[in-house]
Amino acid sequence: MGDVEHVTTGQSGATVTRAAGTYRKESATDDLLGEAARLTWLRRQGIPAAEVLECGPGLLVTAEVPGRPADDDWPPAARDGVVDALAELTRALHALPVADCPFDRRLAVTVPAALAADVDLDDLDEVHRGWSREQLTAELLATRPAGEDLVVCHGDLTTQNVLIDPETLTVTGVLDAGRLGVADRWLDLAVATREVTDLGGEDAAARYLRGCGVEPDPAKQTFYRLLDEFF
Ligand SMILES: Nc1ncnc2c1ncn2[C@@H]1O[C@H](COP(=O)(O)OP(=O)(O)OP(=O)(O)O)[C@@H](O)[C@H]1O
Ligand SMILES: [Mg+2]
Numbered sequence: 001m002g003d004v005e006h007v008t009t010g011q012s013g014a015t016v017t018r019a020a021g022t023y024r025k026e027s028a029t030d031d032l033l034g035e036a037a038r039l040t041w042l043r044r045q046g047i048p049a050a051e052v053l054e055c056g057p058g059l060l061v062t063a064e065v066p067g068r069p070a071d072d073d074w075p076p077a078a079r080d081g082v083v084d085a086l087a088e089l090t091r092a093l094h095a096l097p098v099a100d101c102p103f104d105r106r107l108a109v110t111v112p113a114a115l116a117a118d119v120d121l122d123d124l125d126e127v128h129r130g131w132s133r134e135q136l137t138a139e140l141l142a143t144r145p146a147g148e149d150l151v152v153c154h155g156d157l158t159t160q161n162v163l164i165d166p167e168t169l170t171v172t173g174v175l176d177a178g179r180l181g182v183a184d185r186w187l188d189l190a191v192a193t194r195e196v197t198d199l200g201g202e203d204a205a206a207r208y209l210r211g212c213g214v215e216p217d218p219a220k221q222t223f224y225r226l227l228d229e230f231f
Pocket of ligand 1: 007008013014016022023025030050051062063064065066069160161175176178
């Protein structure tokens with residue numbers, strides 16, 4: 001047997017294995033055809049998304065993206081560079097023309113999807129720890145923002161899903177685009193700032209937002225982090 005490495009079993013039950021320069025993602029529940037369509041679309045827009053080599057309803061094979069995940073244990077001197085690379089990627093993604101994007105993650109789509117989703121109450125962020133399903137839902141409905149500042153969002157912009165060249169500290173590729181679509185920019189920024197805070201504290205999160213050219217928006221940040229609990 002060749003060199004096959006089990007990478008992860010995702011929260012949604014996706015299994016990822018690595019072999020001979022490719023990553024094979026298999027899932028009985030994720031829409032991997034949808035993810036393949038989004039990765040391919042993103043790549044055509046000039047964003048370095050992983051190249052799709054093969055796909056089917058429960059299968060997605062991508063070419064290995066070089067580099068290290070942005071959530072790696074970076075030396076302190078590299079952290080600003082990683083944050084800046086994440087900001088640059090976010091800026092480029094959010095600058096894509098909304099009218100050209102065939103995928104929709106507006107609140108009209110995501111709130112009903114959230115209400116129908118299975119929520120893992122044992123895997124909530126610290127601020128929501130101990131909350132019931134009913135509390136989460138009530139808060140989501142009560143704090144839904146009136147307006148949406150629409151851009152093309154990745155939809156799961158975690159530091160795990162972005163790879164960085166350790167020499168140049170530039171983004172080599174982006175993965176896991178199954179929830180990409182048009183949405184308020186805070187769908188991405190809420191998750192990314194949470195992750196960047198884990199990487200380098202509040203200063204890093206502020207640096208990231210400056211790099212994105214966006215003012216803080218505590219209400220949207222709180223709402224979109226809550227929305228993320230449902231997926
Ligand atoms: N093409 C690729 N190049 C390099 N690394 C990859 C590639 N595809 C997957 N990986 C690695 O496998 C990990 C898991 O893949 P991915 O993010 O697609 O699945 P997941 O997070 O488990 O999925 P889901 O969130 O849908 O359950 C990534 O964080 C990355 O480390
Ligand atoms: Mg992932």
